[in-house]
Amino acid sequence: MDWNRAKTIFIISFVVLDLFLGLQVSQIMEAKSRYLESNEITENQIRDLLEANHIRLSVPFPKEIRNIPVHQATITTLTGWERDEKWAYRKRWEKGIQFKDERSLQRFLKQQLPFFDQFQPEPKLFTADRKVYIQNHNGIPIFDGRVVCEFSKGKLVAIHVLHFQLKKETAVEFIPFNNALNNLITSGKLPRNSTITQIELGYRSPYYANPQEVILVPVWRFQANQKYYYTNATNATTGNLGENAESVQ
Structure with missing residues (x-):
């Protein structure tokens, strides 16, 4: 086989290989494009x-x-309560209030907050000096809607409240x-x-x-x-x- 013929065969083989690799890359990119368009991860x-x-x-x-759905909402105003920069409200008791059990505490919270029935206890966020209640809407928790009770030596000393009215x-x-x-x-x-x-x-x-x-x-x-x-x-x-x-x- 002379050199010119060998060179021609080599060039043709290289072109075929290049076309094959180009087709493979094209197929991979097409598959990736379809994946990105579908936006689904298995x-x-x-x-x-x-x-x-x-x-x-x-x-x-x-x-x-x-x-x-996404909800538009407003934050409930609590007259006579302190308000912080995040529009949450707070009330404090310097001497503290003693409660015999959780039921009596929740009765008191219902007296203070007419919407407290919308809140459920979140035991995993309870500590020795704090109890947290999360707002619910149609069985779905609103994680930022909270009633947080602070305790000192077993007595309630403060309540922090953020309640959303869904519109x-x-x-x-x-x-x-x-x-x-x-x-x-x-x-x-x-x-x-x-x-x-x-x-x-x-x-x-x-x-x-x-x-x-x-x-x-x-x-x-x-x-x-x-x-x-x-x-x-x-x-x-x-x-x-x-x-x-x-x-x-």
């Missing part, structure tokens, strides 16, 4: 991500997800749960070697400058490492959700 992919980050999931993936609602499209979990893991906020022990859907409120113009957005709350971690449940959520990790008992 359960196998999320399990691989969990394994790569040494994160365990000790509870099942949510199967039936309730698509809750107009707007339907929004949820992102798949796997995508929401992916967003939390890839954000770096959930440490490696974590174990997720609870998953709950609820509401949080991004920063608001006006108590009459509050937006409550759907979020997922994950419990891991004795902390609560939050991530958006929809693409429509905007703004800073505030503190992402919260210590629990």
Whole structure:
């Protein structure tokens, strides 16, 4: 075989190989494009991500997800109470008030707060000197809506209150749960070697400058490492959700 013929065969082979590799790259890019357009992460992919980050999931993936709406809300004004920079209200008792049990405490809270029936105790946030109650709406927790009772030597010394009055609602499209979990893991906020022990859907409120113009957005709350971690449940959520990790008992 002369050199010119060998060179021609080599060039043709190189061109064919180049075309083949180009086709492979094109197919990969097309598949990636379809994946990005669909914006869906499979359960196998999320399990691989969990394994790569040494994160365990000790509870099942949510199967039936309730698509809750975004709510416009206002913050309830409490006349005669102190107000802080976040529009939460506080009342204090210098001498403290003694209660014989939880039932008598809740009776007192209902006398102080006519909307207290909307709140449920959150035992995982209880400490020796603090009890926390979370606002609920149609069975869905509003994680930022709270009644916090402070105690000193067993006596109630202060109540902190943030109550939302829900107004107009707007339907929004949820992102798949796997995508929401992916967003939390890839954000770096959930440490490696974590174990997720609870998953709950609820509401949080991004920063608001006006108590009459509050937006409550759907979020997922994950419990891991004795902390609560939050991530958006929809693409429509905007703004800073505030503190992402919260210590629990």
